Amino acid sequence: MQRRRLLSRSVIILAFISLFTDIASEMLYPVMPLFLQSAGFTVMWIGVLEGVAELIIGITIGYFGKWSDRLGRRMPFVKSGYAMSAIAKPIMGLFTSLPLIFMARITERLGKGVRSSARDALLADESSEQTRGRVFGFHRSMDTLGAAIGPVIALIYLSFNPGDYRTMFLIAFIPGVAGVLLTFLIRESARDGSVKSRHKGFFSYLKYWKSSSEGYKWIVAGLLLFAFFNGSDAFLFLMCKEAGVSDRNMILAYVLYNFVFAALSMPAGKMADRIGMRRVIMTGLLCFAVVYSGFSGLNNTILVFVLFSLYGIYGACTDGITRAWISKNCSASEKGTAFGFYKSWASVMSLSASFLTGWIWMNFSPKAALLFSALGAFTAFLYFLLILPKKTTDFLLSDS
Structure with a gap:
């Protein structure tokens, strides 16, 4: 029997698509609030916009994931999703009307909702049970490398052109288009066919929970428990400002985070294939708890x-590996729906976590807010250590 390559042509191309797309997105991530303020958005409306944008991802990602299962194809969603995000970025920079900027931002985020589940299902289709951690780890490493490069480009450009945020959106169009063009090089492998479903409403993917495997239920329950405590990274940046860390050092530390993330994603995936997904994810949860506990008492730049x-x-240790773990606990014909269900609820939980963390921040203290998140991560760690049945450690269902 012919041995399957660890990284197929489609996996490599998808990784470079994510690399270019994240360069474009992360160029804008540090300056998005500043741009919106310069365009006339108040702080409150910036919060509303970003909250609605994330909610759009949450409620659409499951629908389009299930649609890709029903259609029996992934690439139409991958192509259109990346195209929507790439086109919306320069439009935000060109518009001066607040409603139009609002709609462009929503469209950019909608593109992520359209493509994400189908892309992850395609990655799972292109891997075996023995290599899934490494495949998702490689994809995540390239994605995060783009996230490290993007802010560096932004820093360099803004150091020569302070305050010129609109041009940044036009520059971001270049890597975005490069990613879209690469989607046309992927040849989707033939699949057994579409999935026939009696449930075709917009939220019909929510019914997947009833028919999902026991392993999927136990794993997703633990991941959503953690998501409920995992608010926005913005709270870490705010804590940096509280501690007097300069903007330059804060952005450089964020770039370092992305480089570490990128460098270790594939080794972590390889380790997960060897010792099991659960142990690696538990390691990640402990790191999260330590990080948020450390930020709660932040007092110097080196820290x-x-x-x-x-x-x-x-x-x-968590991002790509959670997707690999989920794909091992669902049938091959329903991967899009399985990813979509989890990501949809994870978005809702994360949005709730951000509101709750913000409330604790305002009504108690920043330290209490971050310790709340740290406690949640440790609770999820204990769930995976003590409650998750041993039989779900890796997979219950075959992907063949």
Whole structure:
């Protein structure tokens, strides 16, 4: 029997698509609030916009994931999703009307909702049970490398052109288009066919929970428990400002985080294939708890770099590996729906976590808010250590 390559042509191309797309997105990430303020958005409306944008991802990602299962194809969603995000970025920079900027931002985030589940299902289709951790780890490493390069480009450009945020959106169009063009090089492998479903409503993917495997239920329950405590990274940046860390050092620490994340994602995936997904994810959860506990008592710049490095280890041990673990506990014909269900609820939980963390921040203290998140991560660690049945450690269902 012919042995399957560890990284197929489609996996490599998808990784470079994510690399270019994240360069474009992360160029804008540090300056997005500043741009929106310069365009006339108040702080409150910036919060509303970003909250609605994330909610759009949450409620659409499951629908399009299930649609890709029903259609029996992934690439139409991958192509259109990346195209929507790439086109919306320069439009935000060109518009001066607040409603139009609002709609462009929503469209950019909608593109992520359209493509994400189908892309992850395609990655799972292109891997075996023995290599899934490494495949998702490689993809995540390239994605995060783009996230490290993007802010560096932004820093260099803004150091020569302070305050010129609109041009940044036009520049971001270049790597975005490069990613879209690469989607046309992927040849989707033939699949057994579409999935026939009696449930075709917009939220019909929510019914997947009833028919999902026991392993999927136990794993997703633990991941959503953690998501409920895992608010926005913005709270870490705010804590840096509270501690008097300069903007330059804060951005450099964020770049370091992304480089560590990128460098360790594939080794973490390889380790997960060897010793099991659960152990690696538990390591990541412990790192998260330490990082948030450390930020709660932040008092110097050196500690910022140490903690963001450790945060990169957390990301490498959880992000791609959770997707690989989920794909091992669902049938091959329903991967899009399985990813969509989890990501949809994870978005809702994360949005709730951000509101709750913000409330604790305002009504108690920043330290209490971050310790709340740290406690949640440790609770999830105990769930995976003590409650998750041994039989779900890796997979219950075959992907063949």
